[in-house]
Amino acid sequence: MARLTKRDIDQTSATVKEVVLWDSSLPGFGVRIKPSGVKSFVIQYRNRHGRSRRVTLGRYGVMTLEEARTEARQQLSAVSRGSDPRQDRDEGRSAMTIKDLADRYMSDHCEGRCKESTIKAHQWLLDRFIIPALGRRSIHELRHSDVDRLHQSLKETRYNANRVLGLLKAMYGRARIWGLVEPHVDPTTGVRPFRETRRQRFLSMEELKKLAITLDLAEQDGTISRTVGAAYRLLVLTGARLSEIQKLKWEEVDLANGLILLKEHKSDRHGAKAIPLSQAASRILESIERVDENPYVFVGMKENQHITDLQRPWRRIRSRAGLSDVRIHDLRHTFASMGISVGGSLPIIGGLLGHRTPQATAVYAHLAADPLRQTTEQVGTVIGNAFGL
Numbered sequence: 001m002a003r004l005t006k007r008d009i010d011q012t013s014a015t016v017k018e019v020v021l022w023d024s025s026l027p028g029f030g031v032r033i034k035p036s037g038v039k040s041f042v043i044q045y046r047n048r049h050g051r052s053r054r055v056t057l058g059r060y061g062v063m064t065l066e067e068a069r070t071e072a073r074q075q076l077s078a079v080s081r082g083s084d085p086r087q088d089r090d091e092g093r094s095a096m097t098i099k100d101l102a103d104r105y106m107s108d109h110c111e112g113r114c115k116e117s118t119i120k121a122h123q124w125l126l127d128r129f130i131i132p133a134l135g136r137r138s139i140h141e142l143r144h145s146d147v148d149r150l151h152q153s154l155k156e157t158r159y160n161a162n163r164v165l166g167l168l169k170a171m172y173g174r175a176r177i178w179g180l181v182e183p184h185v186d187p188t189t190g191v192r193p194f195r196e197t198r199r200q201r202f203l204s205m206e207e208l209k210k211l212a213i214t215l216d217l218a219e220q221d222g223t224i225s226r227t228v229g230a231a232y233r234l235l236v237l238t239g240a241r242l243s244e245i246q247k248l249k250w251e252e253v254d255l256a257n258g259l260i261l262l263k264e265h266k267s268d269r270h271g272a273k274a275i276p277l278s279q280a281a282s283r284i285l286e287s288i289e290r291v292d293e294n295p296y297v298f299v300g301m302k303e304n305q306h307i308t309d310l311q312r313p314w315r316r317i318r319s320r321a322g323l324s325d326v327r328i329h330d331l332r333h334t335f336a337s338m339g340i341s342v343g344g345s346l347p348i349i350g351g352l353l354g355h356r357t358p359q360a361t362a363v364y365a366h367l368a369a370d371p372l373r374q375t376t377e378q379v380g381t382v383i384g385n386a387f388g389l
Contacts, residue, residue, distance in 0.1 A: 232331070
C-alpha cells in the first residue's frame with residue numbers, strides 16, 4: 001500500500017475481523033480498524049530477541065495521522081537502537097501509582113479545561129482522602145473492594161464520599177483513553193453512590209428581618225465590613241451563587257439597564273448569564289465604593305484581588321442572628337422561595353437562578369420588560385422591605 005492518508009482511514013471499515021492498513025513510507029506503522037468501528041494507530045516491530053511486537057499509539061480521532069506518524073517514527077527509531085517500546089510501556093504501566101495518575105489527571109486533563117474552583121475541589125479530595133488511602137497502590141492493583149472500602153469509610157459525609165467515587169471514576173476514564181490501563185479496567189464499577197438528601201432551607205420573613213438587623217448591628221460595631229454586609233444582601237436579593245458574587249467585576253454590572261452580565265459562571269458553555277437587578281439590589285451596588293485599579297466589586301485584602309472569605313464572617317452573623325443552621329447557599333434558596341411566594345412560575349424562578357443567552361451585551365436590554373424582571377422586582381420589594389432598603 002502507498003503512503004497512508006486520512007482518506008484511506010476514513011473510507012476503510014472492518015466487517016468480520018480487524019483490518020490493518022500499513023504505511024509504505026514508514027514500515028511498521030499502520031492503523032488497526034476493528035469491526036466495532038474503533039480505529040487505532042499501531043507500530044509493529046521485532047525486538048532484540050526476534051519476537052514480533054505490536055504497540056498501540058493512540059486512537060484515531062483523538063490523535064491525528066501526522067501526530068501518530070511522528071510518534072511512530074520516534075519509537076521505531078528507538079527500536080533500531082535496541083529499545084523495546086512494548087516492554088518499556090508495560091514496565092511503566094506497572095510502576096504507575098494512583099498518585100502518579102492523579103498528578104497526570106490534574107496537569108494533563110484539568111489544567112486549561114476545568115474552572116479554578118473545580119481544580120481546587122479535586123485537589124482537596126485527592127489530598128484529603130484519595131492519596132492517603134490509595135496513593136501508593138499501582139493503578140493495575142486497585143480492586144473494586146478497595147474503592148468500596150474507601151467509599152464506605154466516608155459514609156458519614158455522603159457528599160464527600162460520592163465526590164471521591166466520581167473523581168476516581170473520571171481518573172480511570174482518562175487512564176483508559178491514555179492507554180495506561182486496558183479498556184475494561186474500572187475499579188469503581190459496581191460501587192453505588194450514597195443517596196444524598198437534598199437540604200432545602202430558606203428564611204421566613206421573620207428570619208430575614210433578624211438577619212437584616214444583625215447585619216446592620218455587625219457593620220456598626222465593626223464585626224463585619226460594609227463590603228461584606230453588602231455581599232450578603234446582594235446574595236439574597238439576586239439568588240446568585242457565592243462564587244458569582246465574590247468574583248463579580250464592575251465591567252459586568254450594568255446599572256443603567258439593571259443587569260449583571262456574568263462572563264464566567266457555572267454554566268459558561270452556554271454564553272453569558274444575565275441576572276436582572278431589582279431596585280433594592282441596584283441600591284446595594286450603588287452604595288459600594290469603587291477601588292482604583294481593582295476591577296472587582298467586592299475587593300479582597302490583597303491588591304487587585306476579590307474577596308475570598310465570606311464563610312468565616314457568615315458563621316459569626318448567623319450565630320448572632322440565631323440562625324445557626326443557615327448556610328450562605330440558603331440565601332439562594334430564600335430568593336427562590338420568595339419568588340414562588342409572589343407568584344413566579346417554576347420556569348421563571350429557574351431563569352432567575354441561571355438565565356443564559358449567547359447574544360451580545362446590547363441585546364440584554366429587552367429583559368427590562370421580561371417576566372424575569374417583573375418577578376425580580378417583586379422579590380426585591382419583599383426582601384428589600386425586610387432589610388429596610
